[in-house]
Amino acid sequence: MSFLTIEKIKKSFNNETVLHHLNLSIKEGEFVTLLGPSGCGKSTLLRTIAGLIHPDEGTIHIDGKNVTEVKPKDRQVGMVFQSYALFPNMTVQENIEFGLKMKKLDKESIKQNVARVIELVELTGKERSYPRELSGGQQQRVALARSLVTQPKVLLLDEPLSALDAQIRKNLQKQLRSIQQELNMTTILVTHDQEEAMAVSDYIYIMNKGHIAQSGSPHEIYTRPASEFVARFIGNYNVLSRKEISNLFNDDNGYTRDIYAIRPEAFSEAPVKDGYEITGKIQKMTMLGNITRYELEVNNVCFIADHLHKIEEDSQKRETITLYLNRKDVISLT
Amino acid sequence: MKKSFYHYITIGIVVLYLLIPLLGTFLYSFATSWHKTILPEGLTFKWYIELFGDIRFLESLGRSLILSLGATILTLIIMVPAIFSIILYAPKLEKIVQSLVVMTYAMPGIILAVGLIRAYSTSGVSMVLITIGAYFVGILPYMYQGTRNSLRNINAETLMEAAEILGASRYTAFIKVIVPNIMSGILVSSLLSFSILFGEFVLINLLVGGHFETVQIYLYQKLSQSGHIASAIVVCYFILISILSAVMIKMTRQKKETI
Numbered sequence: 001m002s003f004l005t006i007e008k009i010k011k012s013f014n015n016e017t018v019l020h021h022l023n024l025s026i027k028e029g030e031f032v033t034l035l036g037p038s039g040c041g042k043s044t045l046l047r048t049i050a051g052l053i054h055p056d057e058g059t060i061h062i063d064g065k066n067v068t069e070v071k072p073k074d075r076q077v078g079m080v081f082q083s084y085a086l087f088p089n090m091t092v093q094e095n096i097e098f099g100l101k102m103k104k105l106d107k108e109s110i111k112q113n114v115a116r117v118i119e120l121v122e123l124t125g126k127e128r129s130y131p132r133e134l135s136g137g138q139q140q141r142v143a144l145a146r147s148l149v150t151q152p153k154v155l156l157l158d159e160p161l162s163a164l165d166a167q168i169r170k171n172l173q174k175q176l177r178s179i180q181q182e183l184n185m186t187t188i189l190v191t192h193d194q195e196e197a198m199a200v201s202d203y204i205y206i207m208n209k210g211h212i213a214q215s216g217s218p219h220e221i222y223t224r225p226a227s228e229f230v231a232r233f234i235g236n237y238n239v240l241s242r243k244e245i246s247n248l249f250n251d252d253n254g255y256t257r258d259i260y261a262i263r264p265e266a267f268s269e270a271p272v273k274d275g276y277e278i279t280g281k282i283q284k285m286t287m288l289g290n291i292t293r294y295e296l297e298v299n300n301v302c303f304i305a306d307h308l309h310k311i312e313e314d315s316q317k318r319e320t321i322t323l324y325l326n327r328k329d330v331i332s333l334t
Numbered sequence: 335m336k337k338s339f340y341h342y343i344t345i346g347i348v349v350l351y352l353l354i355p356l357l358g359t360f361l362y363s364f365a366t367s368w369h370k371t372i373l374p375e376g377l378t379f380k381w382y383i384e385l386f387g388d389i390r391f392l393e394s395l396g397r398s399l400i401l402s403l404g405a406t407i408l409t410l411i412i413m414v415p416a417i418f419s420i421i422l423y424a425p426k427l428e429k430i431v432q433s434l435v436v437m438t439y440a441m442p443g444i445i446l447a448v449g450l451i452r453a454y455s456t457s458g459v460s461m462v463l464i465t466i467g468a469y470f471v472g473i474l475p476y477m478y479q480g481t482r483n484s485l486r487n488i489n490a491e492t493l494m495e496a497a498e499i500l501g502a503s504r505y506t507a508f509i510k511v512i513v514p515n516i517m518s519g520i521l522v523s524s525l526l527s528f529s530i531l532f533g534e535f536v537l538i539n540l541l542v543g544g545h546f547e548t549v550q551i552y553l554y555q556k557l558s559q560s561g562h563i564a565s566a567i568v569v570c571y572f573i574l575i576s577i578l579s580a581v582m583i584k585m586t587r588q589k590k591e592t593i
Binding site for chain 2: 052
């Protein structure tokens with residue numbers, strides 16, 4: 001049963017269409033990510049759901065109610081912004097209280113609710129601090145608490161972690177996901193970071209130029225990219241033409257599509273049954289922490305292969321390497 | 335070191351150049367008489383006693399305050415929300431505001447005064463109100479600039495969106511979130527506007543003149559009667575403006591610290 005339904009949403013700015021009749025359906029308690037490069041319309045879509053942008057056409061239903069014409073303040077959604085958007089004149093406590101005061105809750109329940117979310121986002125002891133006295137990660141947790149305390153039907157996150165350091169970002173990703181699961185909060189995250197999307201989502205919509213390029217679980221998206229755009233966007237896929245594929249495998253039977261993708265980690269050093277054997281010249285080797293990336297060349301075709309890093313590796317002296325590839329890891333794209 | 339020595343000399347000369355007239359005025363306001371000597375012949379509080387004993391001075395001071403404060407408060411109540419709305423919700427109109435800002439500079443006071451007299455003198459509207467109206471337009475540049483900069487600093491658009499999503503109406507969001515955060519910026523612009531209006535002479539003299547005597551008009555009349563009293567007025571005026579400037583500087587400093 002769909003909790004949030006978006007039907008045929010269209011939006012143009014200055015005669016340029018940013019959202020082309022999009023359809024999305026999100027289940028209750030699901031963590032959904034809108035993933036795409038900048039300018040793909042993902043933020044516009046999120047802001048349309050929040051009610052900050054009015055669509056030209058189409059409808060939005062939340063929990064069975066048509067909210068297309070409902071003002072943001074009455075939509076019962078929560079939103080966290082990339083820039084935190086905390087109120088600088090208010091303390092952490094006052095920032096979080098704001099939404100409840102607007103709902104005109106009595107003092108006692110405001111106090112209880114605020115204390116509960118402060119504990120949830122692990123900011124106990126910071127109630128009297130002003131936003132400027134907190135670090136970026138703490139500020140964003142205040143912003144999250146401020147949105148959660150009003151118990152919104154949908155939580156909207158607009159690149160909430162993009163302004164943070166890598167390590168804090170990773171920690172907050174985990175925290176975000178566990179809070180979301182604890183509260184069973186229907187959540188929509190907008191990001192351009194495919195790793196972040198893979199790490200936290202139940203379901204991903206990949207957007208490109210105002211269209212949905214592909215949707216599916218992180219696993220489906222990663223293992224079965226549907227188009228060249230998705231393959232290039234979500235990872236370090238080797239995207240090869242038909243000619244390059246037949247050169248690479250010395251085999252042109254069966255490859256009739258124009259374009260194919262191969263995951264760099266699909267190449268293995270151990271032989272696979274009924275697979276291809278490829279011996280390539282090592283052009284370059286890069287150590288990326290836990291993986292080693294080879295840039296290889298076979299019959300004038302260049303590609304990359306990733307291996308888990310092994311301590312005893314001595315490939316630096318090697319000039320060629322023989323790798324094996326399962327036939328089903330060659331994915332045809334449209 | 336040598337370089338800084340020359341710096342001190344130049345700055346010293348400039349300071350002297352600026353201070354000597356003030357110092358002269360200051361001394362003259364305390365002098366019994368000062369004609370043929372380098373320094374005053376004697377010091378006295380007589381002129382100040384006379385000045386503050388003159389009900390006309392106190393009344394004119396009150397009128398100046400009412401006029402400048404009135405125009406400034408009117409501007410605050412009307413112009414700040416207007417500029418806020420234009421910047422956030424009708425950015426296309428900002429160009430019009432900007433050209434209005436330029437026009438207030440382009441229009442010389444005399445021409446403005448003559449124009450206003452011709453347009454309104456027979457309309458029956460009190461010229462004092464017309465003056466307040468003209469002042470309202472006159473301080474537009476300061477209020478516009480101050481409000482706009484403050485709004486930019488706090489990223490007002492996102493704050494409004496955040497407040498609205500949390501259930502606040504635009505009005506509530508403006509009062510509770512935007513106003514407290516741009517207050518110091520607005521106050522500085524208001525103080526600046528106020529001190530400019532307080533010293534304004536051209537418009538008020540031509541539009542209302544003796545009917546509504548302000549400090550500036552009073553000063554102008556005293557100039558021909560007693561240089562000592564005129565000096566005393568200038569000193570009082572100068573002290574008032576210094577206090578206002580000090581408050582402004584303190585406020586801008588505080589603002590910088592908080593950011």
